[in-house]
Amino acid sequence: MAAGRAWSRARTLAVGLLAIMLAGGAAGAPAVAQPTGPQASVVQPAPAEPAPPVAPPGREPSMGGGIEWVAHRDNPFRQGDDADFINSDLAFSGDYLVQGNYAGFSIWDIADPASPELVSAVSCPGGQGDVSTVGNLVLIAIDETMSDDSCAASRVPETAENWEGLRIFDISDPAAPRYAAAVRTRCGGHTHTVVPDPGSTDRVFVYMNAYSRGASLNCTGRNPLQVIEVPLAAPEEAAIVSELDLFDDETAFGPEDRVAGGAETRSTTGCHDITAYPAKGLAVAACRGDGLLLSIADPLNPVVLQRVRDPAVTFWHSGIFDNDATRIVFQDELGDGFINTCSPAYGADRGADAVWLIQPDGLVKAGTYKLPREQSDLEKCVAHSGGLVPVPGRFIIAQAWLEGGVSVVDLTDPAAPVELAWFDRPSYGYSMDYTAGIWAVYPYRGHLYASDMYEGLDVLRLTDPVFADAARYDDASLNPQTQPSYAWVWREAPVVPTAPEERAPLETLAVEPAELVPADTATVTVSLPAGSLAPGETADVWWMPTQAVLATVTAAEDGALAPTEVALPGPLVAGTYDLVVRGDASAPKLALASVVVAEHTAAPAADAAPAAPGGDAWWLLVLAPFAIALAYHVALAVRRRRRTLG
Template identity: 45%
Template sequence: MKRPIAAAVLAVVLIPAAACTTAESPSPTRSALSAKPTATGTGTGTTVSDLSEDAIGHSPNMKVIANVPPQAPFNGPEAWGTDLAFQGDYAFVGNYEGFTVHDIGDPTHPKAVAQVECPGGQNDVSVSGDLLFLSIDEPRSDDTCASTPADPLSDSEWEGIRIFDIADKTHPKYVSAVRTECGSHTHTIVPGKDAGTLYLYVASPGPIPGSKGCPEPHENISIVEVPMKEPASARVVAKPEILKDRVIDENEDFPSAGCHDITVYPEKGLAAGACFGDGILMDVSDPVKPRLLQLVSDKENFSIWHSATFNDAGTKVVFSDELGGGLAATCGASGEPTKGADAVYEITPGHELVRRGYFKIPRIQTADENCVAHNGSLIPVPGRDIMVQAWYMGGVSVFDFTDSDNPKEIAYFERGPLRRGLQLGGSWSAYYYNGYIYSSDITKGLDVLRVDDPLTDPAKSVRMTELNAQSQHSYGGA
């Protein structure tokens, strides 16, 4: 399915250190959402974003300490911020228009050091060594950064993985692209058996009847092999049919084959996949030949299986349900604590998934707030299972699932609804990295949050050199 790589056109926009705004709420309660915090610019003296429309609430033990607002051209009506990855003193933030590199050496004063214009939804991002990878799940006219939207039934449409060289964080360079079946909604880095090779597990929905790029039945994932020293020669090396025995129910909310998101835990030889109507557990001891261990369904409580997170011991998986696809107000007073929530599954010694408790944020949201479980990561606390998670306009929540049957919220931060009615907004991804929580707000840019709580404080001594939340590594908490 891979076609010759066209000559790449890359638009790199170097920008001055973006203004950092700070904001604090006068009250820790949900009722404080009528408060109007002030914004103070620091650093370059450029105009800061006006946070006055944001009514900010947080628990006493958590608050936002910095915000880098979107800069042109990433401040348009559909220039939505997406996923995050980290390396050293840098955070990489995807956007439907490309990606931004932030210097977070001083988390209280983060600054954008480069923006790369390269349109293509969703532009979910990951990094490894000197390479950065973007997921493109939108038919484009070609694989370059100058491409335009294309007809999915066109013989020439392209979607898949784009690869950049980030050796110089202020000047990322386009390297190559790999076309993958049905594009790439998300991807996951899987280390190879030697340091010179890594693999990308590419997850995408499908099929599209009549499409050559997304043919039926699409029961597979795509595996891209990347030689680290020759990334331009990256290619699809396998398309394992891990879902060939799955039965698609056309009455499902999202009746799609393929997977939405895959999380790997190489040290445990395991991967967990959220595959729209089902959750899966896989053996990935051979990264090119993943083997399905179990497929689970929960038609009563789950709508769209969206993402998965292992605990550090590799004995649990938290699956999230993206009820409404992220565009609905599903955190209202419905009385449905399992809908649009997280489900905690324990993994038996025989590698069977057993469902235990559910977690959903306890605050009732308005009808103008899109809210549902989305992307999160572990907070590395030895001896406990604690996670931070984005909930779109439901904000950022920290919860403890050490007791699998009774997960409990520890801390939270959230803004009020945008003034223009129900629309896409809020936190897309929220991850813990070296003492702070970083949240990619879809319309407001990069937030830096600090949580100060006896349960999470031990994590502050844990240091990482790189973080891709869907590629888990043990921090020694087991």
């Protein structure tokens, strides 16, 4: 019993000693942190989805292809079927859309495309109310002969004293637009085109597009193109600064050129519409009986590069460039929008889109596109206003067809156009006395906005992956008759400087961990503080060794990039590598981080004993048996001493 108790005490002492030894050894060992990184991406909670639009019974639209109807808002001016209160063209400024109307204009907040909000509706009649936006200004072309330039003016005969021209509103407060100025022009403006001054951002030029319509006091014969200068900080000083005749003395067509049908080809007495492409120094003019290609290198003195005519075209309505300015599509408004030309009776080449190639020796017609769905005799249908859908390497347009609806068409191969998507309401069930349907449709920030004359405003979303690049543009503004140039910056790899003095000023991208060991792959977390990116812009995380995009994220409203986990492609060998974040809107600005992959530490010899649990405390386990034996002998010696003393 005594010997057993001695062994028990020895064992307890040894275990205690060993525990103390192990605890002392472990105290000096570093703690091993478990990975606690964020999820693969940080996703903000989605706001509640707005209710989808609902059509009245029997008025449900048909849709096809990759398109979704996300919102509808009624025309705030509508009074039954009275044509004096129909919507016309559109313009965009940041989160606001301006919709023209024969009775004035509306301003919509489209920050949430699925839930547009009416901000204001300004009553100021004067014809179709073609609109543009420039900074805090809204420009409205007036082509009805009015008693004066005020919003209280009444319509008067063209043969009486009258006023036509350009009205300018200040919308610094979109909820309370202020009438700022007016400029009288000879024949008013059926449409107008804003052209930037290449030498100054303080002013713009406005082309007033107008043509004679019959007996008139002022608007007779062939009308010159009148150019208005608008100082942005002082719109009240706007004035005509240039005018010129774009034509020679010939009429557009002689009697032998007329084509039988619902409408005859119109003689050219001025231009219906001009689309400027300032980045290319070009413009395309649709002038009733003629199509023109213009140089606008000097905006005050446009030069006609080529004039073309086409017996298949009745009314040259408008034109659109492709992004490279190698092709143009012209719209033919056969019948002035008052008849149904989308029927077999008019064939495939009339009331259609016509594609022309811009070649060194001039414009060459390459193909036509006509809406493929036959419309009823109660519907007005013809090619009207539309715009370029920015898809890299493709010539895709969104096209309004009045009561034929909206069509998204790929014209990349002019000889074989393809309709990618459409949206079309049924007829009203009776024939409108005036034209009706979709006046215009334009792409903006990944959505299509359609101005329906009687119905109001429709918002469509293109869902096909082919439109993904188009959806990434966060446009600051858009006047569809002033065509922007698209660069698709996100498709080109960033250029990162190599010199230390050039790298030093770049924004520092936070990356964790910044040091790695060689491996097949690894995961890191990147982030940026507020103010690093443009608020809400789309940004890519680039791995520069392979020039690959690892993630596409959205900046926060304060310009921060929330911690985002990305997987680095391997194999990761020793070296230093660049990781870059670049935003679409703030490009070419870069945020840069260096990731270091360190060499492996020396591996243990092949014949070395395996490491024992406890890391650097393995030697304690080796000494443990000796400690137990020592404790036993100490206990035994104590027992013998007690016997001797007893």
